[in-house]
Amino acid sequence: MKIQSSLKEYxxxxxxxxxxxxxxxEMSNTFYVIDRKVFDLYRELFSEIPEEQLYLLEATxxxxxxxxxxxxxxxxxxxxxxxxxxxxSVGGGIIQDITGFVANVxxxxxxxxxxxxxxxxxxxxxxxxxxxxxxxxxxxxxxxxYPPEAIHVYTxxxxxxxxxxxxxxxxxxxxxxxxxxxxxxxxxxxxxGKLLDRAPxxxxxxVASSLAYKRRFIEADEFDRGERIKLNFAHTFGHxxxxxxxxxxxHGTAVAIGMIMANHISGEREYLSQDIIKRSEKVLxxxxxxxxPLLNRSIDEYMRAIRKDKKQESDSLTAVLITSYGDxxxxxxxxxxxxxxxxxxxxxxxxxxxxxx
Numbered sequence: 588m589k590i591q592s593s594l595k596e597y598x599x600x601x602x603x604x605x606x607x608x609x610x611x612x613e614m615s616n617t618f619y620v621i622d623r624k625v626f627d628l629y630r631e632l633f634s635e636i637p638e639e640q641l642y643l644l645e646a647t648x649x650x651x652x653x654x655x656x657x658x659x660x661x662x663x664x665x666x667x668x669x670x671x672x673x674x675x676s677v678g679g680g681i682i683q684d685i686t687g688f689v690a691n692v693x694x695x696x697x698x699x700x701x702x703x704x705x706x707x708x709x710x711x712x713x714x715x716x717x718x719x720x721x722x723x724x725x726x727x728x729x730x731x732x733y734p735p736e737a738i739h740v741y742t743x744x745x746x747x748x749x750x751x752x753x754x755x756x757x758x759x760x761x762x763x764x765x766x767x768x769x770x771x772x773x774x775x776x777x778x779x780g781k782l783l784d785r786a787p788x789x790x791x792x793x794v795a796s797s798l799a800y801k802r803r804f805i806e807a808d809e810f811d812r813g814e815r816i817k818l819n820f821a822h823t824f825g826h827x828x829x830x831x832x833x834x835x836x837x838h839g840t841a842v843a844i845g846m847i848m849a850n851h852i853s854g855e856r857e858y859l860s861q862d863i864i865k866r867s868e869k870v871l872x873x874x875x876x877x878x879x880p881l882l883n884r885s886i887d888e889y890m891r892a893i894r895k896d897k898k899q900e901s902d903s904l905t906a907v908l909i910t911s912y913g914d915x916x917x918x919x920x921x922x923x924x925x926x927x928x929x930x931x932x933x934x935x936x937x938x939x940x941x942x943x944x
Contacts, residue, residue, distance in 0.1 A: 703740055
């Protein structure tokens, strides 16, 4: 799959075996940043990388900060290559965010190749060119747009993901399918069992379809000023959930919860039918596995987190909602979300999830 950006055309390849790793190792002037857990799990793939060209990184939200990016920049200055260097990063979305930022600012831009090793990164964040760093607890306040030269998705690596991380990725997969309209929802209803079982062909199919759906938005609005903002469906609530729980709840799971909250508001406003809401919830609840007391925070904490979200452009509260549903989901950026609606949505999810467990 080829993606067109203003900077370059780049390609996503879903790999069937490990041959592509051999080709990456044969490249010259490379520097690797690899998730430490991934390195430990797949040591044989990385055994021939010289130590001076390798940086292992703990993929935590606490490390997704400017200080980590500067440390990697310093390491890259120690190899002979300069603007002809290629940064190869292997890991999930946190590794992607940090290394994409580094590739953009290092020598005013160096080549960058990304190998996403989580379902979340492979189905969503690997395309679109966004790089984001956290600042003072709040998520993704610093960042740039800088797409990689190439993306290699090797879904076999998803077998070693924890249930927590794998289900987090499924949250974003479900999001794209619910956004797509009734066919997407039906497709998800019929496939969620195989996805939970990690059936390889089903995973490959949904990674490809998720990226194809997202591509329409990022090619039409690369710099997130209009149409692409609609991809933030459920993220106003999801990012707030991540922030108030100190990122104990992972991103895709927070987005899945955020979808239930957003759809509750759409239902209260009579944008969505109860049938669509309940069918969506039935799928979403299968990938949400949290300790409910984590959400026991004051509405003031949620509101502070929401107001720090970069999508908030004024004193009014902004969120993307589904405003009609049919062959395609109609998404609208709403600037009149009230605190009472947010409190109602939180209460609704807590009650719904409490009944499940």
